[in-house]
Amino acid sequence: MKTTSMFDNFRDKIQNVQSLSSGLLELSIGEKKSKNPVKGVNLNAGFKLLSWHQTHWEKCHQTTQENAELAEKVAHQLEKYETCITRQQNAVKNFISLCETLPQLEESISTIGEDLNSLKRNILCLEEALDELKIRKELENLIQFKVDQKYRLARYKDYKISELESLKSRLAADHAKKIANYEKLELLKLKERQLAYQAAFEEDLNFYKTHGKLINKTDSDEKIKSLEEIEVEPDEEDKKALDQFLEDKDII
Structure with a gap:
C-alpha cells in the first residue's frame, strides 16, 4: 500500500x-505570434x-x-x-x-485418567453397596413376610381355637342334653321296673297271706332282677360322642 x-x-x-x-x-x-519576428534568430529551436x-x-x-x-x-x-x-x-x-500448552494438556489428560479410575472404583463400590442393599432389602422383606405369616397364623390359630371352643361348648351342651334325656329315660325305666317289682311283691305278699306260702317263681326270678343288680348302660352313640368330646379337649 x-x-x-x-x-x-x-x-x-x-x-x-x-x-x-x-x-x-x-x-x-x-x-x-503577437510580437514582431526577430531576424537571425531560430525561433523553432526552443x-x-x-x-x-x-x-x-x-x-x-x-x-x-x-x-x-x-x-x-x-x-x-x-x-x-x-x-x-x-x-x-x-x-x-x-x-x-x-x-x-501440551504439558498442561498432558497433565490434564493424566488428571482426567486418574479421575476416571477413581470414578470407576467409586462405581464398583456403589454397585457392591447396591447389591448389599438389595440383599438386605430381600432379607427384610423375608423377615417381614415371616412376621406377617406368623401373625396371620396366630390369628388363624386363635380363630380356630375360638371355633373349637365354640364347638366344644356346643358338643358339651348337646352331650349334656343327651345325658339328661338318657337319665330321664332310664329313670322312667327304673320307675316302671320299680312299680313292676312293687306290684309283684304285693302280689306275693297277698298270696302268702292267703295261702301261707310263697309262689314258686323260678322262671320269673331269672327274668326279674333286684334294684341293686340293675346297671345303667349308656347308648353306643352317646358313648362315642362322649369319647369324641374327651379327645377334643386335648387338641391345641
Whole structure:
C-alpha cells in the first residue's frame, strides 16, 4: 500500500510538470505570434527542445504509469503474500501456543485418567453397596413376610381355637342334653321296673297271706332282677360322642 501511494504521488508530480510545460509553451507561442519576428534568430529551436522535453516527459509519464500499474499489481500481490504470511504467522503462533500448552494438556489428560479410575472404583463400590442393599432389602422383606405369616397364623390359630371352643361348648351342651334325656329315660325305666317289682311283691305278699306260702317263681326270678343288680348302660352313640368330646379337649 505504501508503494502504491508513492507511485501515485510521483505520477501527480509528473502531470503537474507536464501541465506547466504545456502552459509555458502556449505562452511562448502566443508571445511569438503577437510580437514582431526577430531576424537571425531560430525561433523553432526552443520549440523543438521543449517538444523533445515534452515527448521525453510523456514517455516518462507513460513509463511511470506502467510502473505504477506494475507496482500496484506487485503491491496487490505483496498484500496477498502479506495476508498469507500473516495467516501463517498466526497459525505458527497458535501452533506454538498449543505446543506450549501440551504439558498442561498432558497433565490434564493424566488428571482426567486418574479421575476416571477413581470414578470407576467409586462405581464398583456403589454397585457392591447396591447389591448389599438389595440383599438386605430381600432379607427384610423375608423377615417381614415371616412376621406377617406368623401373625396371620396366630390369628388363624386363635380363630380356630375360638371355633373349637365354640364347638366344644356346643358338643358339651348337646352331650349334656343327651345325658339328661338318657337319665330321664332310664329313670322312667327304673320307675316302671320299680312299680313292676312293687306290684309283684304285693302280689306275693297277698298270696302268702292267703295261702301261707310263697309262689314258686323260678322262671320269673331269672327274668326279674333286684334294684341293686340293675346297671345303667349308656347308648353306643352317646358313648362315642362322649369319647369324641374327651379327645377334643386335648387338641391345641
